[in-house]
Amino acid sequence: MASNYRRFSDSHYKKLRERMQKETREKNRRALIYLTGFAISWLGISYAAVPLYKVFCQMTGFGGTTQRPTAEKMEKLTPREGAKPIKITFDAGVSSVLEWSFRPQQRDVVVIPGETALAFYTAKNKTEKPITGVATYNVYPPQAGVYFNKIQCFCFDEQRLSAKEEIDMPVLFFIDPEICDDPSLANISNITLSYTFFKTDDVVE
Numbered sequence: 001m002a003s004n005y006r007r008f009s010d011s012h013y014k015k016l017r018e019r020m021q022k023e024t025r026e027k028n029r030r031a032l033i034y035l036t037g038f039a040i041s042w043l044g045i046s047y048a049a050v051p052l053y054k055v056f057c058q059m060t061g062f063g064g065t066t067q068r069p070t071a072e073k074m075e076k077l078t079p080r081e082g083a084k085p086i087k088i089t090f091d092a093g094v095s096s097v098l099e100w101s102f103r104p105q106q107r108d109v110v111v112i113p114g115e116t117a118l119a120f121y122t123a124k125n126k127t128e129k130p131i132t133g134v135a136t137y138n139v140y141p142p143q144a145g146v147y148f149n150k151i152q153c154f155c156f157d158e159q160r161l162s163a164k165e166e167i168d169m170p171v172l173f174f175i176d177p178e179i180c181d182d183p184s185l186a187n188i189s190n191i192t193l194s195y196t197f198f199k200t201d202d203v204v205e
Contacts, residue, residue, distance in 0.1 A: 069149040069174075079114035080177035084189070086111055088175075090119060091194040098199040099127045100161070105168070114177040116151065121169045121195065125161035132160040133197045140192040147179040148191065158200055 069077075088111060090104035105120040125131050135155040139145045150156075154169035161167065171193070179185055 069151060073149075074151070077114055077116075077174065078177075079112045080180050083113045083177065083180050086113065086175055086179075086188065087190045088117070088119075088173075089190060089192045090121070091192055092121060093194070093196040095196065095198045098131070098133055098197055100125055100131070100133060100197060102195070102197050111175055113147075113175040113179050116172060116174045119171045119173070119193075121154065121171065122166065123159065123161065123169060123197065124166040125164060128163045130160060130162045132158050132200045134158045134200050135195045135197050137193070137195045140194065141185075141188070143182075143184055144179065144188065144191050147176040147182070147185075148193065149174050149176055155195060159197075 087108050089108045090106060092102045092104055094100050094102045101122075101124045103122055105122055109117055109119060111117045123133070134157075137153075137155050139148045150171060150173045152170060152172040154171070159167070159169070173193075175191070179188070
């Protein structure tokens with residue numbers, strides 16, 4: 001009887017172990033599927049968050065993000081009579097992984113709210129291959145962002161530079177005259193417009 005009991009126990013244990021191993025493999029497979037799906041979902045959310053955040057900032061001026069004027073606003077645009085001049089200072093930066101040089105051609109310009117002004121930046125690809133970059137932007141102080149309107153700007157689109165290519169990029173803008181009616185900016189005399197270029201691809205030719 002004992003011998004039969006041992007054989008039954010060994011057989012039962014073997015089957016139990018095989019079943020547990022099978023269940024473990026199945027659990028691991030499901031876990032891998034869930035984790036992979038989770039990672040892909042978060043990756044998609046991360047990529048989607050960039051344009052969504054950019055749209056949100058452009059609509060609200062959050063974080064010092066500048067605005068784009070409507071055609072109606074442009075038709076009615078006139079310099080505010082008696083408004084104090086505002087100095088616009090230009091700043092530039094480049095991501096550590098983007099091998100470009102990027103700088104403003106002028107340190108600053110002085111404008112009257114309601115008048116248009118033109119400034120230029122220069123970018124150069126320092127590598128032997130084409131690279132595409134995109135610029136993020138904001139202004140300081142942040143609350144001035146809702147009054148800083150860009151009519152034309154290189155930051156509206158991606159910029160692709162060939163190997164060793166150097167380009168000049170314009171920024172046509174104006175300060176909304178309504179800034180003069182904002183008590184929180186009554187004493188403002190300087191606004192800084194800042195750009196940072198980031199790499200958007202890794203081209204292999």
